[in-house]
Amino acid sequence: QLHLQESGPGLVKPSETLSLTCTVSGGSITGNTYYWGCVRQPPGKGLEWIGSFSHSGSTYYNPSLKSRVSISGDTTKNQFSLKLSSVTAADTAVYYCARLSRLDSGRVWFDTWGQGTLVTVSS
Amino acid sequence: SYVLTQTPSVSVAPGQTARINCGGNNIGSKSVHWYQQKPGQAPVLVVYDDSARPSGIPERFSASNSGNTATLTISRVEAGDEADYYCQVWDSSSDQHVVFGGGTQLTAL
Numbered sequence: 001q002l003h004l005q006e007s008g009p010g011l012v013k014p015s016e017t018l019s020l021t022c023t024v025s026g027g028s029i030t031g032n033t034y035y036w037g038c039v040r041q042p043p044g045k046g047l048e049w050i051g052s053f054s055h056s057g058s059t060y061y062n063p064s065l066k067s068r069v070s071i072s073g074d075t076t077k078n079q080f081s082l083k084l085s086s087v088t089a090a091d092t093a094v095y096y097c098a099r100l101s102r103l104d105s106g107r108v109w110f111d112t113w114g115q116g117t118l119v120t121v122s123s
Numbered sequence: 124s125y126v127l128t129q130t131p132s133v134s135v136a137p138g139q140t141a142r143i144n145c146g147g148n149n150i151g152s153k154s155v156h157w158y159q160q161k162p163g164q165a166p167v168l169v170v171y172d173d174s175a176r177p178s179g180i181p182e183r184f185s186a187s188n189s190g191n192t193a194t195l196t197i198s199r200v201e202a203g204d205e206a207d208y209y210c211q212v213w214d215s216s217s218d219q220h221v222v223f224g225g226g227t228q229l230t231a232l
Contacts, residue, residue, distance in 0.1 A: 046207075046209065046226045047158075047209055047226070049222075052221065060218075062221075096166075106153065107172055108213035109156035109171045109211065110158070110166070112168075113167070115164075
């Protein structure tokens with residue numbers, strides 16, 4: 001059974017870079033049927049997509065975060081990583097890793113989620 | 124970018140049917156997916172590709188999509204169905220590829 005586990009600092013200082021690692025077990029991040037990505041949820045608010053990538057090289061980012069975000073995979077460790085630079089208090093949220101199933105260009109959904117990790121931005 | 128609109132809250136009595144709507148411009152031309160999120164937990168996929176159910180999701184959960192509205196229907200609502208429900212589409216025509224609705228909080232009165 002597929003399992004995703006987020007790891008990273010729970011506290012990040014303003015203006016610094018948030019780094020999150022997603023470790024995948026029970027499946028491989030290679031292969032073209034799936035995308036892998038990150039979603040965040042500020043306290044008490046809804047879901048916000050951050051970005052997604054595929055092993056074939058396709059990468060998509062939320063336009064509102066694009067200038068600050070990078071998501072990449074490490075096939076040797078079966079992990080992928082999120083980096084979000086120049087963080088502010090507005091980036092405080094629970095960050096989720098997820099796998100996306102893809103049937104075709106318009107049919108993509110999140111089929112498996114990690115448990116999420118709270119990242120607080122504060123000095 | 125594409126916008127999905129959900130009613131913030133829906134309340135139904137246990138045993139009754141809950142309908143949660145997700146509005147979007149010509150959403151019927153898109154593939155809609157639904158997630159259930161209970162407090163303190165990660166979202167769980169309950170419907171994908173308009174009306175398909177993942178294994179393990181009860182048949183009480185069904186969905187449809189037509190025109191400008193997609194609907195998640197929960198029959199015979201139970202106390203355990205209380206959660207936030209989010210709709211989602213993949214919009215390949217814009218840079219905002221993944222779009223979530225704002226979420227609907229379901230309360231079983």
